[in-house]
Amino acid sequence: MPVFEYTALDSSGKKCKGILDADSLSAARQKIRSQGSYPVSIKQASTRKKQQGSILSRQIGRGVKHEEINIATRQLATLLGAGIPLIPSLDGLIQQTNNAVLKKSIAQIKDAVNEGNSLTAALEEHPRLFSSIYINMVRAGEASGSLDVVLEQLAEFNENQQALRSRIKAALTYPFIMAIICLLVLTGLLVFIVPSITSVFEESQHALPLPTIVLLAISDFVKQYWWLLTGMFIGSGIGLRAYIRHPKGKRKWDSLKLTSPPFNDLNQKIASARLGRTLSSLLTAGVPLTISLKIVRSIVNNVMLAETIDEASEELEKGHSLSQFFKGNRYLPPMLVQMIGVGEQSGSLDKMLAKAADAYEKEVESKILALTSLIEPIMILFMGIVVLFVVVSILLPIFEMNQLIK
Numbered sequence: 001m002p003v004f005e006y007t008a009l010d011s012s013g014k015k016c017k018g019i020l021d022a023d024s025l026s027a028a029r030q031k032i033r034s035q036g037s038y039p040v041s042i043k044q045a046s047t048r049k050k051q052q053g054s055i056l057s058r059q060i061g062r063g064v065k066h067e068e069i070n071i072a073t074r075q076l077a078t079l080l081g082a083g084i085p086l087i088p089s090l091d092g093l094i095q096q097t098n099n100a101v102l103k104k105s106i107a108q109i110k111d112a113v114n115e116g117n118s119l120t121a122a123l124e125e126h127p128r129l130f131s132s133i134y135i136n137m138v139r140a141g142e143a144s145g146s147l148d149v150v151l152e153q154l155a156e157f158n159e160n161q162q163a164l165r166s167r168i169k170a171a172l173t174y175p176f177i178m179a180i181i182c183l184l185v186l187t188g189l190l191v192f193i194v195p196s197i198t199s200v201f202e203e204s205q206h207a208l209p210l211p212t213i214v215l216l217a218i219s220d221f222v223k224q225y226w227w228l229l230t231g232m233f234i235g236s237g238i239g240l241r242a243y244i245r246h247p248k249g250k251r252k253w254d255s256l257k258l259t260s261p262p263f264n265d266l267n268q269k270i271a272s273a274r275l276g277r278t279l280s281s282l283l284t285a286g287v288p289l290t291i292s293l294k295i296v297r298s299i300v301n302n303v304m305l306a307e308t309i310d311e312a313s314e315e316l317e318k319g320h321s322l323s324q325f326f327k328g329n330r331y332l333p334p335m336l337v338q339m340i341g342v343g344e345q346s347g348s349l350d351k352m353l354a355k356a357a358d359a360y361e362k363e364v365e366s367k368i369l370a371l372t373s374l375i376e377p378i379m380i381l382f383m384g385i386v387v388l389f390v391v392v393s394i395l396l397p398i399f400e401m402n403q404l405i406k
Contacts, residue, residue: 005044005104008037015040017100063101064129070158072097072106077151086147087114105129118142132295133157133278140286150285157281164273164361171368175375182383187222189390194219197394208397215393247303254302258331266367269360271305272336276357283350290316304331335359 006028007017016037025042032039075096079089090110097103105126112122120139123130134154141150198216208216222229243249257267275296282292290313297309308331315325323341326332336356343352 006032006042007040008032009040010037018103064099064105066158066162068097068099068102069129070155070162072102073151073158074155077148077155080148080151086119102129119147132298133282136287136291136295137282137285140282144286146286153281153285157277160277160361161274164364167365168368171365171372175372175379178376178379182379185383186386187226189386190219190222191226194390194394195223209393209400211389211393212397215390251303254304258302258304266364266371268331268333269364269367271300271302271331272333273357273360273364275300275305276336276339276353276360280350280353280357283353289322289349308332333360 005017007015010016025044028042029039032042072093076089076093079092080086084092087110090106090113094103094106094110097106109119109122109126112125113119118139120135120142123135123138127135137150137154138147141147144150194215198212198219244253258264258271278296278299279292282295283289287295293309293313293316297306297313300306300309308326308329312322312325316322321341321344323337323344326337326340329337339352339356340349343349346352
């Protein structure tokens with residue numbers, strides 16, 4: 001059934017927009033009037049064709065937050081768990097969704113399912129909204145007849161991942177703001193405060209102390225060549241980003257993140273938490289291990305780990321176990337490998353991976369909090385040393401001038 005976008009005037013004359021499905025344009029107009037509104041404009045939404053999926057997904061993916069996807073997923077799981085069929089459940093989801101872009105997407109998914117396609121096939125046409133993890137877990141849920149349970153797991157998985165990302169961002173926000181403030185204060189001291197105070201020393205005929213000479217030289221350089229320093233800073237950032245995007249540069253960068261102290265341990269635990277949580281969710285949903293590993297490969301965001309997972313998949317197809325291959329791997333913590341081994345022996349790999357993910361997520365959070373609490377005193381100490389140097393450089397010539405006067 002086609003999906004229409006419309007603009008109408010309600011009974012109070014207020015303009016409103018929405019979407020609905022109808023057999024034809026006239027049927028859509030009649031449905032709007034039956035709701036007590038006067039249609040101003042009606043147009044059919046983008047047709048749902050396979051060859052147009054990529055263009056459609058690019059349009060629909062904008063303006064939809066992860067939280068809205070999670071809420072919609074949990075609502076659909078609740079409706080299906082209550083015994084409501086899929087099509088009426090999607091209808092109810094459309095009515096409960098406030099985001100116009102997401103509402104349009106769900107309407108097109110409902111249209112696809114109504115035509116006889118599976119929910120998985122309908123979701124595949126919106127890759128910008130639904131990741132490969134999401135689609136494969138839904139596929140497994142449809143195959144096993146437990147779609148409501150899988151959708152509940154999906155919502156919980158996405159919420160946990162979003163919560164972890166939010167905690168990491170919140171922990172890093174304060175040090176970032178502190179660094180910006182320190183940079184601005186230091187620049188203000190060198191460009192405005194120092195020249196106005198030390199101008200009297202330059203007019204005197206007395207030789208200045210070395211700290212004062214150094215301070216004046218730094219102040220003059222920053223004042224005259226601030227544009228060069230700014231350009232170098234921005235250029236370095238752009239150059240580093242371009243280097244990391246290059247295949248060779250990304251490989252080197254990813255290797256350094258996992259092997260070079262002091263952040264290698266933290267990066268390994270972040271990667272292990274993501275790997276364990278995702279793999280556990282996929283296995284719990286009934287996705288085969290080989291397919292799950294291919295999906296996990298695409299979300300680890302690290303070339304070295306992706307290659308390791310590829311090799312593990314090959315060894316798995318040869319009949320070897322994951323724990324045997326991962327044993328001694330320098331990119332994965334030993335505890336994760338041991339938990340995988342216990343899970344393989346007991347037949348509860350998904351549960352062991354979930355426990356490992358829980359442990360690593362807690363460790364990541366505590367390590368980031370400890371790191372940020374350490375950054376604050378370091379910044380304060382650095383600013384204290386800078387201010388002390390400025391004060392000493394200003395006071396030394398004053399003391400010398402007082403001695404000459406005496």
